[in-house]
Amino acid sequence: MVEMECQSWVSKGINIHYQVRDNRxxxxxxxxxxxxxxxxAKQCEYVVIFDADFQPEPDFLTQTIPFLHHNPELALVQGRxxxxxxxxxxxxxxxEISLNYHFKVEQEFGSIxxxxxxxxxxxGVWRMAALDEAGGWKDRTTVKNELPSVLKAYRYQQHRWSCGPANLFRKMIFEIxxxxxxxxWKKIYVLYSFFFVRKIVAHIVAFTLYCIMIPASVLVPEVMIPTWSTIYIPTIITLINATGTPRSFYLVVFWVLFENVMSLHRTKATFIGLFETQRVNEWVVTEKHGDATRHKTELQQTQSRFKIGERYI
Structure with missing residues (x-):
């Protein structure tokens, strides 16, 4: 489909190319x-990157390129x-609650x-000169829209998103x-705040506190945890996360429970990235709703409805 669309534009005199690889x-x-x-590609001043499941607005380039054009020191414009x-x-x-917080609070604050x-x-739109100066794309330092709508796909996605930054921290700390x-100051910010605290410590603390210490304090009365660490700080964090998606504010309780469950998988992935165990380079493409529906349809077409012994009806 993409190739046919490109051919259509080529026939209109547009300089467009369709390329695929024969390996991963x-x-x-x-x-x-x-x-x-x-x-x-080398003749271009900017490069725009989209995943296959993204649907950019028609005016995406006119909204983003001017920032790079009028700010020569700017390397990247990240779309929300x-x-x-x-x-x-x-x-x-x-x-949606978690990702809106990331874009509307974390990214916005970082930009400001x-x-x-x-x-x-x-x-996102990159300045080609910035990519060249940084040495281009490296598979050892790159980690990877439609949202996953099944838990298995979401777990694979979160494994990549948690394992990747931890492994990147391990590989890049001395270079930085x-x-x-x-x-x-920027080195301290990148290594301590961006990587160590947000990408490593946050997952471990969330899992340790909410999945181990708090349950232990309920089962073992001798274990005492300060009220501020179990009520006040979590409440503030939850409210801040909810500000990015006001329409889903009533779902914050489910969000808290879901995030606590996922903290186990994120913590595991973080240690895999830090210590480079066997799954560190695992890359399972996230199955989206359309993929799951197509797969289910294919199974229904190849399998009969009833099975009796070794015979299919």
Missing amino acids: KGYKAGALKEGLKHDY WKFVNSNDCLMTRIQ TYAFFGFNGTA MRNNRVTV
Whole structure:
């Protein structure tokens, strides 16, 4: 379908190319690296990146390119995500709360304060010169819209999103420390606040406190936990997260329960990334609702409705 659309534009005289790889080496980073090797890509000043399940607005470029054009020192413009299937089920509504907080609070604050924040992997425009100066895409340092609507797919996605940053921290910490072009303050911010606290400690603390210590305090009266750490701080964090999605405020209780359950999987993935165990390079593409529906239909077409012994009717 994409190839046919490109051919349609080519017939109208538009300079557009359709490229595919015959392997998955380096996964997404490998695809980006391979794509930028082409001569026509090297002639471009900017590169726009979208995942296959994203639906950009027609004026996306006119809304983003001017920021790069009028700010020569700017390397990246990150677009904010919205979700076409956020109303599919309770799980997609809960994910929307977390991701809206990320974009509307974390990313917005990082942009306003000129602090470091990571590229979200899609819906962004890069200055080619900045990518070249940074050494291009590296599969060892790249981690990967429609929301996953089944728990299994969401777990795989969260494994990537938690394991990747932890592994990136392990691999890049000394390079960042040795970089002479970055101020000491920004190094401290990137390594301590962005990576260590937000990408590693946050998962471990959430799991330890809410899945181990609080249940233990209920079962063992001798275990005492300060009220401020079990009520006040969690309440403030929950309210801040809910501000990004006011329409789902009544779901915050479910969000808290869901996040506590997922903290186990995120903590496990974090340790896998830090210690580079066997699953560190695992890349399972997130199955979206359309994929699941198609797969289910295919199964129904290949299997009969009733099975008696070894015979199918």
